[in-house]
Amino acid sequence: MSKVPTVLLIGTADTKSAELLFMRECIEAGGGRVAVMDVGVLDGAPFVPEITNAEVAAAAGRSVAEVAASGDENSAMTLMARGAARLAARWHAEGRIDGLLALGDRHYARFCGFGHALDHALVAAGAQSLFPMIEVDNGDTAALARWRRQLVALHGADAVPAEVLADEPLEPAFESWTLSARRLLNPGSLGAPLYEIELAAPPDAAAAWRPGALAELQPRLAADTVAALLRATPWTADAPVVFQGRHCTLAEALARSAVPAPQALVQGLDAQALADALVPLATRRYSIASLPSEGHVRLLVRQARHEKGLGIASGWLTAHAPLMAQVPLRLLANPGFAPVGDDRPCIFVGNGSGYAGLRGHLRERIERGHRRNWLVFGERQLARDAFFMDELRHWQAAGQVERVDLAFSRDHAPRIYVQDRLREHAGDLRRWVGEGAAIFVCGSLHGMAAGVDEALEATLGRATLDDLIAEGRYRRDVY
Template sequence: MTSNAGARERALNLSLLGNALALLALAALAAALARWQADAWQWVAPGRGRWWMAAALVAAYAGFVAAVARSRRRSARREALPAIHADRRGDWLVAFASQTGFAEQLARRSWQALRDAGLNADLAVLGTLDATQLAHYRRALFVVSTTGEGDAPDSAAAFVRKAMGAATPLPQLGFGVLALGDREYVEYCAFGHRLDHWLRHAGAQPLFDLVEVDNGDAGALRHWQHHLGLLAGRTDLPDWSAPAYAPWRLRERRIANPGSAGAAAFHLALVPADGSALQWRAGDIAEIGPRNPADEVAQWLAANGFDGAARVRRDEAETALADLLQRSRLPAAADARGQSAQALADALAPLPHREYSIASVPADGALRLLVRQMRRDDGRLGLGSGWLTEHAGDGAAIDLRIRTNPSFHAPDDARPLILIGNGTGLAGLRALLRERIDAGHRRNWLLFGERNAACDLHYRDQLEAWLADGRLERADYAFSRDGAQRVYVQDRVRERIDQVREWVDAGAAVYVCGSLEGMAPAVDAVLREALGDEALEAMAAQGRYRRDVY
């Protein structure tokens, strides 16, 4: 599709026309001023030097105008969207609706990230599409802003009229929405929510929950990148903006599931290195700056002939090259060959952050995480989980930033709360439970799934104590490897659906935390089947249905 390029070309032609009209206006002004000449006109030859000077000025101006025109044409060609051919559509689509250009910029970055990961992706202005074209894609990402009183950007008006005004089934489409807005306005991210609502009603399946961005918030954009990396199968995508980490210290690490049939999970406790006060809310996210294993860095230094103790400067601070390499993507040997230590340091790209649900509240005395070890295709531990669960030593410095996540904060009132999750998703649910219990709210119901009851019921002692004294009203578990048939948490929800309805009718909120694949969509399907699409979407709009899935 080339409508975007055509618009830029028309803008360029209008600019040239504007220059011509300006010159004509100046000529007309000169003619008008000539009427004020009282005496007879007398021609005085300016001389050859002045003729040459005038000619040079005219030529310089003409050259300047031509250079600007060429630059704008090159820019228009460079920024033009690649054409989408009906017989060569990609599997992925990135569509944007932008009023100021920011949504387009983010869409281009997202599209490029997919392409860099080897995925066949198309990029388009949302207004050039219709529902029939969307039906040709398996996956689509939408980056949209909101204008006026919750309106769509001008460039999306045609899509709103043609596509969103009709009911077109899109059951094959998985989608994600990045909604840009400003919390100062009542209709915050309204068009993004309208688009998300329309897609769900069309039968499209959310790949993850809508991501809201308040005034370009860097933390929210990193969260979008986190999802983007998971979808692309590339956990090494560089951050668009690096988190402003603070130094924390690893105070405790112990295995959470000894003997489990699944991958090892670990309880971690971290505290600020400077002893400052703990401050966050249940539902917030810990952004961790991972590090390469020290032995991998040492091998790289030896193989490429660099001295790890060499002092280099980065971000106005001096550090050892080996320390900087631990925090950076290790470059290919060819890229490092022949460079000085400082030149190498200048070219290093920082490692991308990792996100983890916080399992504690400040009253626990430490920021606690529940981290499962992940393995790469070659068998090595994952970058983030490997750093936290194995490579970081006792008392090690951990780069950490807390990202507030208001979309998963607990209700402020005493309404009933249904908490559903699986695996390490129990971390976020445990924090919500602790905050609720500390506030004196007892109507809490936990539905949780894992592999084996004997090994995988994290926080067992605390959960049993809360259940025994009534601070946790009820708990239902699904351990998929303990019976002859596999039973998952969504099955428990279905079995208890009458009680779920009773709690919802009493004003309960439903919070889901855990796996994006499998658990989250299955639980969503059970709830939609039982409560209805409109009821569940109304709950989401009221803040009574919230998810933190990954």
């Protein structure tokens, strides 16, 4: 029997008890379990939550009374978010929760601050986000639809009652984008090959996205892999089947599926039996490195290699798919890594293919005339991996990027990484943050992101770092 998922439901029980109880009933009606965390500071909860506000305040090193007396509502919420993030990370580490739902209010200056703080804490604790955070303002039906459709995509239609989905708007469909260009960026690198991939939108598509957005695509198996699978079956490539509710050929169904077990290729009376046994390939998400004004979606794809060959998605994009191939793709907002809405200073930290998520932000800020930009970026070798230098030098010469600190790890002994650069310039980092800077981090979770988190905590202090998270001034897209 599969494990029943537990959702951590967070809200202020003193003002949102009805909403919390209603959401608990909805989740439980859908077959899930709920643990309620009370983060209110005005009055006691009218029901018994699994995590009390006293426990949340204690995790932040305060009492509820001290939090309530700390200043305005946003200051109190920042303190409670700090405690809530620590408890959520602990519960995740103990295997007690599988997801979270935070109830907030657009009237607060830090809308969804709890959700962002908790998302950050869970990722730092090793949790993997199954889809980008979805912000829901005042029962926004489109946002709720996206959330429920994601549950269906992950767990099947049974994850959400049919009556809930009946009249709900559908998620944007995948569209056929064209693989228009592919370029190796780091020939001779000590690391895995890194490719720039350009995808052109369908002629009639109204493609629009913001910096930080993601491209979700449906990969395909390599043509020679599909041919080898077909040779192991008694059927031809053009055998008609129905796969995922659509009529197609057996070859097309195999290309869109995980490699089946050898026995599945010969069992059954017809090609349809094989198609019914196939498991669709999981979608892949990549940070978008370009803006709509550039006329295409640009991705930076690191070619992964395993014992059996290239990774499915990276191998398809960087090697197997021919130019002008059609790539099923859709654009996803990524609120947790969205741009700030003003001209405050911004610090961008990343490594490797994480440049994609940072470049879009830098491009938009440059177009808006916002020049207080500081890039801290790492790669292996200046001679082989500086694919970004020409563009960066141009931005610097034009005064559009105020500061750049690079770390080419293999060019130094001992090796130098971006977190070391942050420690070297701790005074400047504190000054920028004091001037209201937001920090964006994009790249590898293990190693870089964890090291950056440690460097920021050592430089700024845990309390300040927690405040930045709650205020939406510390945003990460790590993987």
